[in-house]
Amino acid sequence: MDEISKVVRDYVIREYVQEGDDREITETTPLISSGLVDSFSMVSLLRFLEKKYAIHIPDAAATPEAFDTVERIVALVRRFRTVEAGKV
Amino acid sequence: MSFSEAVRQSYQTDIEGIKSTGLFKEERYIHSPQSSDIEVEFPVGCAIRKCINICSNNYLGLSSHPEVIAAAHAGLDARGYGMSSVRFICGTQDIHRELEKRLSEFLGTEDTLLFPSCMDANAGFFEACLNERDVLIADRLVHASIVDGMRLSKAVQDTYKHSDLGHLEEKLAEHQDKRFRMVITDGVFSMDGDTAKLGEIVALAEKYNAMVFVDDSHATGFIGKTGRGTHEHCGVFGKIDVITTTLGKALGGASGGCVSGRRELVEMCRQRARPYLFSNSVPPVIVAGALKVLELISSTTERRDKLEWNARYWRGLLKGAGFDLKDGDSPIVPVMLYDAKLAQDFARDLFDEGVYAVGFFFPVVPKGQARIRTQLSAAHEKHHLDEAIEAFKQVGQKHGILGLGKKELVAKFAA
Numbered sequence: 001m002d003e004i005s006k007v008v009r010d011y012v013i014r015e016y017v018q019e020g021d022d023r024e025i026t027e028t029t030p031l032i033s034s035g036l037v038d039s040f041s042m043v044s045l046l047r048f049l050e051k052k053y054a055i056h057i058p059d060a061a062a063t064p065e066a067f068d069t070v071e072r073i074v075a076l077v078r079r080f081r082t083v084e085a086g087k088v
Numbered sequence: 089m090s091f092s093e094a095v096r097q098s099y100q101t102d103i104e105g106i107k108s109t110g111l112f113k114e115e116r117y118i119h120s121p122q123s124s125d126i127e128v129e130f131p132v133g134c135a136i137r138k139c140i141n142i143c144s145n146n147y148l149g150l151s152s153h154p155e156v157i158a159a160a161h162a163g164l165d166a167r168g169y170g171m172s173s174v175r176f177i178c179g180t181q182d183i184h185r186e187l188e189k190r191l192s193e194f195l196g197t198e199d200t201l202l203f204p205s206c207m208d209a210n211a212g213f214f215e216a217c218l219n220e221r222d223v224l225i226a227d228r229l230v231h232a233s234i235v236d237g238m239r240l241s242k243a244v245q246d247t248y249k250h251s252d253l254g255h256l257e258e259k260l261a262e263h264q265d266k267r268f269r270m271v272i273t274d275g276v277f278s279m280d281g282d283t284a285k286l287g288e289i290v291a292l293a294e295k296y297n298a299m300v301f302v303d304d305s306h307a308t309g310f311i312g313k314t315g316r317g318t319h320e321h322c323g324v325f326g327k328i329d330v331i332t333t334t335l336g337k338a339l340g341g342a343s344g345g346c347v348s349g350r351r352e353l354v355e356m357c358r359q360r361a362r363p364y365l366f367s368n369s370v371p372p373v374i375v376a377g378a379l380k381v382l383e384l385i386s387s388t389t390e391r392r393d394k395l396e397w398n399a400r401y402w403r404g405l406l407k408g409a410g411f412d413l414k415d416g417d418s419p420i421v422p423v424m425l426y427d428a429k430l431a432q433d434f435a436r437d438l439f440d441e442g443v444y445a446v447g448f449f450f451p452v453v454p455k456g457q458a459r460i461r462t463q464l465s466a467a468h469e470k471h472h473l474d475e476a477i478e479a480f481k482q483v484g485q486k487h488g489i490l491g492l493g494k495k496e497l498v499a500k501f502a503a
Contacts, residue, residue, distance in 0.1 A: 018249055035454050040238065041228065041247045044259075 145337035149467030163376020179369035206334035206345030212361030214241035221267035260296035269298035275318030281420030286322035309338035410491035427501035431458035441479035
């Protein structure tokens, strides 16, 4: 697991997994379609990613599908980091 | 486009999909007034059978109380059947305003506005009172109507882990740049039956300069020493900025709800809340019945005391029989089964034994958290509960689950 995957996974566990919930979160665990993260809670994840990686993820890209696994979230971060880098 | 065969087919496929995932809901026809003993036709077309109802929101047993029925009859005679208008055109009678005043007195608030339901109160409040400069911070287990209401608002939306005050504090600190912050919670959570830690929530709200919103639908009338609600129970009576609640559960169980709280917030709802502006007035017959309900429960705590006794007794019976329960002390007692199919089978078998209870599973509760939600009523007598526990034991034995904890239950039904 690379650095971004680890950061995202740690955040998901800290922010969303309720105490006493012993489910394992891997890079491919469904987050939104499984009900672990609801669409409101997705907002905090979006805010965290934008702050942490100094990127802007437009609403059109921040879909429940794009946020459904750690793997997809990491892909989204990489995509918009490239966009930001291109602006420099 | 007409309702073509292709359109019909598409909907039929959706409905089949709902059925195949076990999420199809079927109504059961009740041929008697709402009470602890009811007469049910299920499946449709079958002979009517008597059963013990242990799943209604008739917490105080007032849904079919003779004095409430008499007051409703008198209201019908004196003020008619319907208003044929929204409130602000020609739909406000003196008794609407009287009920709002009585509700404010009962809840310890500055003002109250009636809505057609608490669903409507929750759907209308946030858009009317908060905007994009504000933030709503909700417990993750709040009722679906709050979720819908928040979605309609332009305010920034965030959530905190269920009843996790440390997480709430982080969120309140994080959103100090907003104009207004509002913490949103249920008083008693409808699926788990646990009570919000309102004392601590109010303290955090004061520390971080936030307002507090409580949906007390599963508490008004019976939680707290005199039944005023969760704020009374938690020692913060008079300190909640907004309470939404319903007339559709303990308070007679007909329909209607309200927003009650700070005068200016209530006024904003009167001016801007769309379900209030664009729905008919609560019918006079319901207003008259609700006024009688408030009179009854303000004069004695007998009914909420009986409900409290029933809830404690029922919880003890279930624990004694070896069921796995969610902790709590409200009249909502969830019997945890974890497996969705087991919850459905269990409810069906209970019905065969003469007990009407319902299984809840995803998406109503999180995946792997299926349960039978039992709800007590002051209309239950001890013999109802003694009979119901025998049915629970019998069905529990049939499925081999008595004495099993969460891990064993999950393992047993994992395959």
